[in-house]
Amino acid sequence: MTLPVVPIHDPVANPGTGSDLPAAEVAGLEAEIRALAKEKDAVILAHNYQLPEVQNVADHVGDSLQLAIVGQKVPQSTIVFCGVHFMAESAKVLAPDKRVLLPNLSAGCSLADSITAESLEDWKARYPGHAVVTYVNSTAEVKALSDICCTSANAASVVRSLPQQKILFTPDRNLGRWVAAKVPEKEVVVYDGCCPVHDVLRSANVEKVRASRPEAVVIAHPECRADVIDIADVVCSTTAMISAVEKFPSARTFIVATEHGIVHQMKKRWPDREFIVADGCIGCRMHCPYMKMIDLLMIRDALVRGKHEVKVEPDVAAGARRALERMIAVPRDA
Numbered sequence: 001m002t003l004p005v006v007p008i009h010d011p012v013a014n015p016g017t018g019s020d021l022p023a024a025e026v027a028g029l030e031a032e033i034r035a036l037a038k039e040k041d042a043v044i045l046a047h048n049y050q051l052p053e054v055q056n057v058a059d060h061v062g063d064s065l066q067l068a069i070v071g072q073k074v075p076q077s078t079i080v081f082c083g084v085h086f087m088a089e090s091a092k093v094l095a096p097d098k099r100v101l102l103p104n105l106s107a108g109c110s111l112a113d114s115i116t117a118e119s120l121e122d123w124k125a126r127y128p129g130h131a132v133v134t135y136v137n138s139t140a141e142v143k144a145l146s147d148i149c150c151t152s153a154n155a156a157s158v159v160r161s162l163p164q165q166k167i168l169f170t171p172d173r174n175l176g177r178w179v180a181a182k183v184p185e186k187e188v189v190v191y192d193g194c195c196p197v198h199d200v201l202r203s204a205n206v207e208k209v210r211a212s213r214p215e216a217v218v219i220a221h222p223e224c225r226a227d228v229i230d231i232a233d234v235v236c237s238t239t240a241m242i243s244a245v246e247k248f249p250s251a252r253t254f255i256v257a258t259e260h261g262i263v264h265q266m267k268k269r270w271p272d273r274e275f276i277v278a279d280g281c282i283g284c285r286m287h288c289p290y291m292k293m294i295d296l297l298m299i300r301d302a303l304v305r306g307k308h309e310v311k312v313e314p315d316v317a318a319g320a321r322r323a324l325e326r327m328i329a330v331p332r333d334a
Helices: 023-039 052-057 064-073 085-094 117-126 140-144 155-161 173-182 203-212 226-231 238-247 262-269 296-305 314-328
Strands: 042-047 060-062 078-082 099-101 131-135 148-150 166-170 187-190 217-220 253-257 274-277
Touching: 023 042, 023 052, 023 296, 042 052, 042 064, 052 262, 052 296, 060 064, 064 078, 064 085, 064 314, 078 085, 078 296, 085 099, 085 140, 085 314, 117 131, 117 140, 117 166, 131 155, 140 314, 148 155, 148 314, 155 173, 166 173, 173 187, 173 226, 203 226, 203 253, 217 226, 238 262, 253 262, 262 274
Parallel strands: 042 060, 042 078, 078 099, 131 148, 131 166, 166 187, 217 253, 253 274
Antiparallel strands: none
């Protein structure tokens, strides 16, 4: 799948925010955005992988499920979702009476695009009697055809909670294989999709980084390949990665095997620790272009013009909401 060509932000211009704008202009935009959000009765949500400048201006930063639940609970009537399309869809599904804006409509997801409603229908026909567990990194149409959704934080618990012994896990093969290993009592058939950002990483890359920091703790996302997961000290969701640091009070260096945007939150919470992206390339491989498609100018534009509003057809929303609500009822693993 061809990823879009997007502008590369110059971190030298303003390393504190990751912006290629001068610091004074960033500060001005932040103030303008906060004033507009108050005027428009809007809440700004940002995923952990977004540009630092976007994370800094957001009211809430977290993983996709956390943010969708926050959007459902906050009093504001408008949600500005700084993430990718399926995340904004989930927020709309869980908060149907609110307006959900995605500042850049081109912000998609290769993993979500790897499975369509048609391909899932075909797959279900090939495996009758299997319960369908779908990762939240999927479209609302695919969620609507699923029995239940899961996140990387509760995937194993979701599979374990189902009465069915036979499971179809979609669409991420790496996460699915990790879940199958954690729940060996179930028969888990795994769809052949992946997140190219995580799938590109190899254990050899991580080992090369660790060779220069042998005392470092390796934290990996379960969307990584099995060879990376096997050498990790901790395997967990993006949210759990941030809190995992406290489990190693004597460690000063952490090698992070996920999209490099997470390092901004990790540094904010643990400024006395060193965080190294696992590709050994300052995140050049662990870089999702979709997650870097939103900037402060786009957020301001979304608030001023009400763009781009994300809508989900009522019948699709009803099915997706059912799958998401079933998932929310299951406790997180990590």
